[in-house]
Amino acid sequence: MRPFSFNRAETVKEAIAALAQNPDAKLLAGGTNLIDLMKYEVTHPGMIIDINRLPLKEITDLPDGALRIGALASNSAVAYDERVKARFPLLSSAILAGASPQLRNAATTGGNLLQRTRCYYFYDTAAPCNKRAPGSGCSAIGGVNRIHAILGANPACIAVHPSDMCVALAALDTVVEVEGPQGAREIAFLDFHRLAGDEPQRDNTLQTGEIITGLRLPPNPFGQNHTYLKIRDRLSYAFALVSVAAAIEIDKGRIIDLRVALGGVAHKPWRDTLAEREFADRAIGESTFREIAERLLIGAKGQGQNDFKISLARNAIIRALRQAAAGTPQDQTVKAIQ
Amino acid sequence: MADARSPDLPVCNISLSINGERQKFTLHPWTTLLDLLRGPLELSGTKKGCDHGQCGACTVLVDGERINSCLKLAVSLDGAGIITIEGLGSPNGLHPMQEAFVEHDAYQCGYCTPGQICSAVALVKEGHARSRAEIRELMSGNLCRCGAYTNIADAIEEVMDTQRIRPVKEAAE
Ligand SMILES: Cc1cc2nc3c(=O)[nH]c(=O)nc-3n(C[C@H](O)[C@H](O)[C@H](O)COP(=O)(O)OP(=O)(O)OC[C@H]3O[C@@H](n4cnc5c(N)ncnc54)[C@H](O)[C@@H]3O)c2cc1C
Ligand code: SF4
Ligand code: FES
Numbered sequence A: 001m002r003p004f005s006f007n008r009a010e011t012v013k014e015a016i017a018a019l020a021q022n023p024d025a026k027l028l029a030g031g032t033n034l035i036d037l038m039k040y041e042v043t044h045p046g047m048i049i050d051i052n053r054l055p056l057k058e059i060t061d062l063p064d065g066a067l068r069i070g071a072l073a074s075n076s077a078v079a080y081d082e083r084v085k086a087r088f089p090l091l092s093s094a095i096l097a098g099a100s101p102q103l104r105n106a107a108t109t110g111g112n113l114l115q116r117t118r119c120y121y122f123y124d125t126a127a128p129c130n131k132r133a134p135g136s137g138c139s140a141i142g143g144v145n146r147i148h149a150i151l152g153a154n155p156a157c158i159a160v161h162p163s164d165m166c167v168a169l170a171a172l173d174t175v176v177e178v179e180g181p182q183g184a185r186e187i188a189f190l191d192f193h194r195l196a197g198d199e200p201q202r203d204n205t206l207q208t209g210e211i212i213t214g215l216r217l218p219p220n221p222f223g224q225n226h227t228y229l230k231i232r233d234r235l236s237y238a239f240a241l242v243s244v245a246a247a248i249e250i251d252k253g254r255i256i257d258l259r260v261a262l263g264g265v266a267h268k269p270w271r272d273t274l275a276e277r278e279f280a281d282r283a284i285g286e287s288t289f290r291e292i293a294e295r296l297l298i299g300a301k302g303q304g305q306n307d308f309k310i311s312l313a314r315n316a317i318i319r320a321l322r323q324a325a326a327g328t329p330q331d332q333t334v335k336a337i338q
Numbered sequence B: 001m002a003d004a005r006s007p008d009l010p011v012c013n014i015s016l017s018i019n020g021e022r023q024k025f026t027l028h029p030w031t032t033l034l035d036l037l038r039g040p041l042e043l044s045g046t047k048k049g050c051d052h053g054q055c056g057a058c059t060v061l062v063d064g065e066r067i068n069s070c071l072k073l074a075v076s077l078d079g080a081g082i083i084t085i086e087g088l089g090s091p092n093g094l095h096p097m098q099e100a101f102v103e104h105d106a107y108q109c110g111y112c113t114p115g116q117i118c119s120a121v122a123l124v125k126e127g128h129a130r131s132r133a134e135i136r137e138l139m140s141g142n143l144c145r146c147g148a149y150t151n152i153a154d155a156i157e158e159v160m161d162t163q164r165i166r167p168v169k170e171a172a173e
């Protein structure tokens, strides 16, 4: 790690001011991604602003039935919170599918949203990488790209967003609350992360100097009709090759509201709300599930080593929809897929 | 305490309780908790496996919660209480989890063991594991290159059994 100076913020305003005064600074939450990247010198901030003392740990009920999760609530605290387990079990399940108990204890809600890709070349400071060093090229295109994107890929960067939690948040129509030098604002979850476009170095739409203060989860009608299905190289403590967060509101065997978010397939947690809406009022069943999977994967394109992800994603979507429709969400302990 | 600082580089003053003893430190901010423990504090029971959060060998308890000490800056923990393997028990007064690991031969080379034991102690306290499958899943943050997993799970199961906190008895896998 390269030397840096250390600054502890006691209030959100202080953190924002410190960020504004030090363009070379980075915020430190759980540190599980930032410290890792600093050890590899993928990032080397001149200053660290520790935000762990900010009063952003609370999980609170809002009058409209929504739940507000503070940006510093740990991944464990959220996953095991009784209200989250009862009203947003999809979120709890997705968090428990990721990382390890130790990492989830340290990792925070805000940090999870801002974790960076696990593309091998992004970590390898000797390799060209447009995300780490804009304009240097993309080593994954034509290189080792088994874990890379099949949707929304781009000639500048084919990396994927690695989070499990964010896939569930995308399905749950979450709102991200941020605060910056210009004041507070809200960002719809699907607008928070971005496709690589011509600025692959930017993972999200946060403006300079803004910090995430919390998330707001609106109430949902899914009950047990949800699942988080994660497919990976080993059964635990591994990032997703493909993951699916599915939730369906069903009435008399027909789809009222369909949500399917995909992880491990794109530069952002992937959701196609237009495609979802085409299936309103369709009968629940295998042929509908197959059609949904085909529809969501229109335009999917492999890069060679990751071609297998297209059929993996198709099968995972069908399985996930079956689990969600049956009200039998994937068990994150017993990994057998029903 | 030994001072491993270089002149002219930033330092911070913090205090930590290490295995029950409150101590003051002057540190470079980039010192990880793991390097503080193994270096100046000479508490080498906590191991460095990967140094990147991928193996669990560096697991310690911070205010009772298990974390990977390789990914924590010591300065960010100012005021916290740290328990390492050295603080759980002593050769003459082993912690029940240490005893169970010995009894079940839950190691071969022993390199992952301090991390496994700290992790297992936290797992029991967290109370989310109620079956052997859940023990295995919630211990998945601790890798063992020697593959002592079966005996590790046996040791943890025994501790949970004696503490009567495991209502569901399952057949071993
Ligand atoms: C070995 C390993 C395995 C893992 N496996 C998985 C997995 O399977 N699934 C998964 O989803 N994740 C996995 N993770 C990633 C883990 O979930 C993230 O590292 C973690 O969520 C990041 O949170 P943090 O609080 O530690 O962030 P930090 O490392 O503290 O911060 C990450 C980034 O976010 C910024 N930041 C933090 N908080 C805020 C805020 N409030 N406002 C603005 N900026 C902020 C920081 O400046 C930094 O740039 C794994 C990590 C490791 C090391
Ligand atoms: S895929 Fe993106 S992160 Fe990976 S090498 Fe290419 S530009 Fe870098
Ligand atoms: S040394 Fe910390 S997890 Fe491997």
Ligand code: FES
Pocket: B106, B107, B108, B109, B110, B111, B112, B113, B143, B144, B145, B146, B147, B148
């Ligand atoms: S006993 Fe050798 S690594 Fe676990």
